[in-house]
Amino acid sequence: MKKKQGRQLIELAVNGEAYELAEEPQVTLLEVLRNDLELTGTKESCGTGECGACTVLIDGEPVLSCLTLALDCRDLDILTIEGLAKGGDLTHVQEIFLERGAVQCGFCTPGVVLATTALLKATSRPTDYEIKKALEGHLCRCTGYNKIVEAIDKVLTDGYLVNE
Amino acid sequence: MHLPRFTYKKSDSLEETAQLLSRYDTGACLMAGGTELLPRMKYGLAMPEVLISMKRSPVSSPKIGSDGDLVLSPLMTLRAVEGSSLVRENAPLLSEAVGLVGSGEIRHMGTLGGNLCQETRCLYYNQSHSFQFKKPCFKRGGDICYSIPKGKECWAVFMGDIAPALYSLEAKVKIMSRDKTRIIPIEGLYRGDGKKPLILSPHEIIGEIFIPGSNGLRGSAFSKFSFRGGLEFAVLSVAAVLDMEDDGETCRSARITVGAVAAAPVRARCAEAGIEGKNISDRSLSEAVRQALDEIRPVPHHGQTSGFLKESLKVQIRHALSVAAGRVKKD
Amino acid sequence: MSELDYVGKRILRKDGPDKITGRAKYTMDMRLPGMLVGRILRSPCPHARILNIDTSRAEKLPGVKAVITANDTLGIKHAFVETPRYPPDQYALAANRVRYVGEEVAAVAAIDPYVAEEALHLIQVDYEEMPAVFDPIEAMRQDAPEIHPTHPKVKEPFKNIGGKTYSGWGDVETGFAQSDYMREDRFESHLRTHGYLETQVALASFEPAGKLNIWTSSQGPFIKREKLARTLGLPLSAVRVQMAYVGGAFGGKVDLYAHEFCAALLSMKAGLPVKIAATREEVFAAYRHGQPLIVEIKTGVKKDGTLLAQQIRVINNCGAYRGTGVVVIFLAWGFVMLPYRLPNLKYEGYAVYTNNPPRTAQRGHGAPQLRFALDSQLDMIAEELGMDPVEIRLKNARQPGEQLPNGDNVHNCGLVECIERAAEHTGFREKHLQNRSVGTTLDPLRRGIGIAVSSYHSGSLIYPNSSSAVVKMNDDGTLTLMTGAMDIGQGAETILSQIVAEEVQVPVDKIEVIAADTETTPVDIGSWISGNTYVTGNAAREAASVVRKKLLDLAAEELEASPEDLVLDNMRVYVAGSPGRALKYRDLFTASIRKRRGDPIIGEGHWRTMQDVPFHPSLATTKGRWSENYAFDAQVAEVEVNTETGMVRLVRAVTAHDCGFPINPLLVEGQIDGQISMALGHAFLEEVIMKDGRTLNPSWLDYHMPCIHNMAVSESIDVITETYDVGRSYRTKEVGEGLVSAILAAIANAIFNAIGVRLYSTPFTPEKILRGLGRIK
Incomplete structure (x- = not known):
């Protein structure tokens, strides 16, 4: 076994809460979220950046938490799926995803919802192609993507802006 | 999947990284976006003792140099390249290629330099070898090629999207180490050897990328x-x-x-x-x-x-x- | 039929809020205090004798809490099928011999994954390699290496036969003699994975008092409990299998897997909870995928397209153990029998052992492979006879009330209407003619349209053969439904709640569901074999009916009215015509406690498909009844073929299906879309590439499961053949599996329509298209 470099202290904010944590260098943000903070809404389906299930938003941008070192998250603002609904009120994206049947087994859902949220924040009226480019890294086996796309289209026709 | 253990160093500048690389010699590895290196580490294909992270290090903005070249930092994320109007105006081919790399998240994380410095790939090589293909191939220091099992050659393929675009744009790259820098045509970055695709020594990194302007x-x-x-x-x-x-x-x-x-x-x-x-x-x-x-x-x-x-x-x-x-x- | 309030409505899934907020706990998310990490050591050899396993160094490693090999087990074999003819053939941990790369040889439990993995490296296994065989045709040859002895009841001179199904009816020779046209073709399908996003994972906790608790990502807990108890030598009552949310399954999580057994045994040995989660790479390279079948068909027809006789041979590359290999060769027969009338059949199916990982059920379980072959060939026959693909299908399609050769009845079969409506909706006949007449144009994009049909059973007899449900009223008039059924994403809990809601008139959100716990919920067939809505649904309906009746009887007494005059509505009962004469359920609950000697209003219901038939049909001979409930569908594919790149795009998929009565159209659509996507992955993109028993593309990157760019427009037409009446049993049909099948053949037929290239094997890769077009020599 390789010798250990000790844990290092980091401060980061997850869903608006500040945390101080001591982590070993090889620990990923995904592991911090799931194991230390017990925010298990962020999923691992491959661990190698090929499925999008572990997507979280860092400073509003979608990133793969399985390929992000915890030590690289010092002082960053991280939003996970648990931080989206405020006080139990679902966001519009979340509501429409449910209404349109865009959730089945739900394992890809957190990543897809966060990537969609980030897209709609960055681009108020994304084209079909832009939607697909934003979600091309998110594998979903259950829905065939039809109802996911339908839900996003509905959010757009509602003229809803994600910035609130 | 989890990462093997390593010692973590944070670097905020390419100069500092060059210093660190030379200090740790062959045991160190630069990580910029992490989308190339970390999966390789999880599969056991790269085991650096020291990982030098340049994640979210300050990045200089694209600019037009005095000779008219478009000058890009290798630390730019692909997303930043894609979104840069300067790049779109001066090298639309690069914008186009960058937009087709990986996935949305990969483009948010991955960097220009990381994409250029990616390893060659092959179905037999890009896995963890815990129970399959345990006997090492050429690329893993062994003496077989599973893919094309004749001769003494590794047949892994370079699959990056950015390099072909930079070839056609006749780009140059600045290679830097602690002690010297040199500027070479992008073609010079690649050895054409599946086993070791890059010309870079363990102490060297890409410092800048230059894309000549088109006057016509x-x-x-x-x-x-x-x-x-x-x-x-x-x-x-x-x-x-x-x-x-x-x-x-x-x-x-x-x-x-x-x-x-x-x-x-x-x-x-x-x-x-x-x-x-x-x-x-x-x-x-x-x-x-x-x-x-x-x-x-x-x-x-x-x-x-x-x-x-x-x-x-x-x-x-x-x-x-x-x-x-x-x-x-x-x- | 009165107006329905809950059934037939687009009611949102009950688990939606949990899932959309990240609150839903999957097995992967579960932790217990003191939990250890388990890892499995796998065979690097496709076929070898295990000479020795030395675990001593691993055991001494600090942090290792338990190491197990076959020596720590009772040496009890298990299998998906366990019958006198097909005795179990697999140890939970390999003993003496390994038969595929990835087979489980040892397992460790340690304080963290680093220690666990180092421990695996310290286990020394000495193997003596043996000759291996990977191709089923080679494995059947007499000089092939023997993986298991050929099944004693198979008389032909074939080696490595794990099972055989032989069946038929009529006399094919006579049928062929009467035929005006005959043809023989051979079709091959390939290896695909299920693509569940949550990898296989189990968490076992053995309590000092002797109870084993296990949570596992599965499709139903009861089969797991039975197999775990037996292989571990524990009383059934000492094993409790529970569910958490399941991140997809698609057939891949039915049978007992070694990681479940190992987590349990490691926990028993270490005295601490143990969790084993497979990596994605392990799922690809060492777990069970679907079944690649070779299908040989000889068919004879009359000039008018009437099918007269078919002789069919199916060869299943079954892998190193039987798995469901002997099931799929049985089911294949059924998929031949179902949609078209066929007076004469001779059917043979072989499950052939090879040194590949074993296989398991996969959405459609053989139907896609069979329908691809049968409906491709039917189009070829139509072409030869100058018939329209729709006409030849209508000519042979089963009609309502027809009896199948095995004695089953198709009852309200909507197949003819499905074919007609799918064809009409897509303008099939015109497009089909038009596409063919395009000839040589400069446009590299060609359009094609194709049609095919399928049928699937909705529940069949297989362990535990029955579903039951308990509905209990709570003090406030709300309900709790206890069911052994498992929501694997398809929406089982929502569907069952709707059924209960309709019977008792309690809103769906006032029904709590306790599901899939071997201890607290009654037995259920599980979310496989496509019987959930029908079998479990009827059990839940019966249980709810009991509650309904108790409420009505009591209310009649209290309100001094006849039960027939009472109306249930939103948790209250009133007298028809006098809404003022009403009682709330919560008051009836109190009244029942007081006046019915403490009865808290509980209903039990159970259901079994083929209620009067004691056994599952014979896997070997198909004798016996199979199912009482068949769903039918016709699917049309419109494709665009790029004749330069060879890429084919599924532009539009239209599904006309007879699913009986759709309980929740929103969830039905979700099932259809998902199956279209899975089928287009099957058709164009996905293949587990193996070489000499090793997997070359064990990742999402190199295994091409469809991404959002590959989405196809999916439209559906409900051909509703059944009604839903409160208080009456119903024949709601399956919708979760059958629709991956016809669309595959429809795509193949559409490709032919577009470019005149007939493909005999899946997947329909650009290379095959270009070779068909003569662009690659």
């Missing part, structure tokens, strides 16, 4: 052929640049680069020469395609046969050239 009519196109149209590496890719005479019809110079057919991107030089000085027409483009097929022999990779790759090469080169020709700005 130009049309360019990047064609990436993949099965799903996203998320994955190219089956093959073609980056075409057509520089035109002022008449807008005669080709002054052409650059056609093919990716994912060998251990480095390949220029179709005969095809380029054949098209130069000619009017762009169905006939001249078809002739160029024919010449390209004579000079490029795709290495069968990722389950695709050479017959299929040759046919695809034909279609994709033709497609890229047609699109590039259609984009020549005439005013």
Whole structure:
């Protein structure tokens, strides 16, 4: 076994809460979220950046938490799926995803919802192609993507802006 | 999956990274975006003792240098490159290629330099070898190639999308280490050896990328052929640049680069020469395609046969050239 | 039929809020205090004798809490099928011999994954390699290496036969003699994975008092409990299998897997909870995928397209153990029998052992492979006879009330209407003719349209053969439904709640569901074999009916009215015509406690498909009844073929299906879309590439599961053949599996329509298209 470099202290904010944590260098943000903070809404389906299930938003941008070192998250603002609904009120994206049947087994859902949220924040009226480019890294086996796309289209026709 | 253990160093500048690399010698590795290195580490294909993270280090913005070159930092994320209007205006081919890399998240994380410095790939190599293909291949320090088991060669393929675009843009890269810097044409970055694709020594990193400005009519196109149209590496890719005479019809110079057919991107030089000085027409483009097929022999990779790759090469080169020709700005 | 309030409505899934907020706990998310990490050591050899396993160094490693090999087990074999003819053939941990790369040889439990993995490296296994065989045709040859002895009841001189199904009816020779046209073709399908996003994972906790608790990502807990108890030598009552949310399954999580057994045994040995989660790479390279079948068909027809006789041979590359290999060769027969009338059949199916990982059920379980072959060939026959693909299908399609050769009845079969409506909706006949007449144009994009049909059973007899449900009223008039059924994403809990809601008139959100716990919920067939809505649904309906009746009887007494005059509505009962004469359920609950000697209003219901038939049909001979409930569908594919790149795009998929009565159209659509996507992955993109028993593309990157760019337009037409009446049992049909099948053949037929290239094997890769077009020699 390789010798250990000790844990290092980091401060980061997850869903608006500040945390101080001591982590070993090889620990990923995904592991911090799931194991230390017990925010298990962020999923691992491959661990190698090929499925999008572990997507979280860092400073509003979608990133793969399985390929992000915890030590690289010092002082960053991280939003996970648990931080989206405020006080139990679902966001519009979340509501429409449910209404349109865009959730089945739900394992890809957190990543897809966060990537969609980030897209709609960055681009108020994304084209079909832009939607697909934003979600091309998110594998979903259950829905065939039809109802996911339908839900996003509905959010757009509602003229809803994600910035609130 | 989890990462093996390592010692973590944070670096905020390329100079500092060069210092650290030279201090730790061969045991250290630079990580910029992490999307290339970390999966390799999880699979046990890279085991650096020291990982030098440049994640979210300050990045200089793209600029036009005194000689008219577009100057890019290797630390720019692909997303930043894609979103840069300066890049779009001066090197639309690069914007196009960058937009086709990986997935949305990969582009948010991955960097230009990381994409250029990625390792060659092969189905047998890119896995963890905990119970499959345990006997090491050439690339893992052994003496077999599972993919093409004859001879002494590693047949892993360089699959990056950015390098072919930079070839066709005649880009240069600044290579730096603690003690010296040098500027070389992008072609010089690649050795053409599947086993060790990059010319860089363990102490060296890419410092800057220079893309010469175009002073005339130009049309360019990047064609990436993949099965799903996203998320994955190219089956093959073609980056075409057509520089035109002022008449807008005669080709002054052409650059056609093919990716994912060998251990480095390949220029179709005969095809380029054949098209130069000619009017762009169905006939001249078809002739160029024919010449390209004579000079490029795709290495069968990722389950695709050479017959299929040759046919695809034909279609994709033709497609890229047609699109590039259609984009020549005439005013 | 009165107006329905809950059934037939687009009611949102009950687990939606949990899932959309990240609150839903999957097995992967579960942790217990003191939990250890388990890892499995796998065979690097496709076929070898295990000479020795030395675990001593691993055991001494600090942090290692338990190491197990076959020596720590009772040596009890298990299998998906366990019958006198097909005795179990697999140890949970390999003993003496390994038969595929990835087979489980040892397992460790340690304090963290680093220690666990180092421990695996310290286990020394000495193998003596043996000759291996990977191709089923080679494995059947007499000189092939023997993986298991050929089944004693198979008389032909074939080697490595794990099972055989032989069946038929009529006399094929006579049928062929009467035929005006005959043809023989051979079709091959390939290896695909299920693509569940949550990898296989189990968490076992053995309590000092002797109870084993296990949570596992599965499709139903009861089969797991039975197999775990037996292989571990524990009383059934000492094993409790529970569910958490399941991140997809698609057939891949039915049978007992070694990681479940190992987590349990490691926990028993270490005295601490142990969790084993497979990596994605392990799922690809060492777990079970679907079944690649070779299908040989000889068919004879009359000039008018009437099918007269078929002789069919199916060869299943079954892998190193039987798995469901002997099930799929049985089911294949059924998929031949179902949609078209066929007077004469001779059927043979072989499950052939090879040194590949074993296989398991996969959505459609053989139907896609069979329908691809049968409906491709039917189009070829139509072409030869100058018939329209729709006409030849209508000519042979089963009609309502027809009896199948095995004695089953198709009852309200909507197949003819499905074919007609799918064809009409897509303008099939015109497009089909038009596409063919395009001839040589310069446009490299060609359009094609194709049609095919399928049928699938909705529940069949297989362990535990029955579903039951308990509905209990709570003090406030709300309900709790206890069911052994498992929501694997398809929406089982929502569907069952709707059924209960309709019977008792309690809103769906006032029904709490306790599901899939072997201890607290009644037995259920599980979310496989496509019986959930029908079998479990009827059990839940019966249980709810009991509650309904108790409420009505009591209310009649209290309100001094006849039960027939009472109306249930939103948790209250009133007298028809006098809404003022009403009682709330919560008051009836109190009244029942007081006046019915403490009865808290509980209803029990159970259901079994083929209620009067004691056994599952014979896997070997198909004798016996199979199912009482068949769903039918016709699917049309419109494709665009790029004749330069060879890429084919599924532009539009239209499904006309007879699913009986759709309980929740929103969830039905979700099932259809998902199956279209899975089928287009099957058709164009996905293949587990193997060489000499090793997997070359064990990742999402190199295994091309469809991404959002590959989405196809999916439209559906409900052909509703059944009604839903409160208080009456119903024949709601399956919708979760059958629709991956016809669309595959429809795509193949559409490709032919577009470019005149007939493909005999899946997947329809660009290379095959270009070869078909003569662009690659």
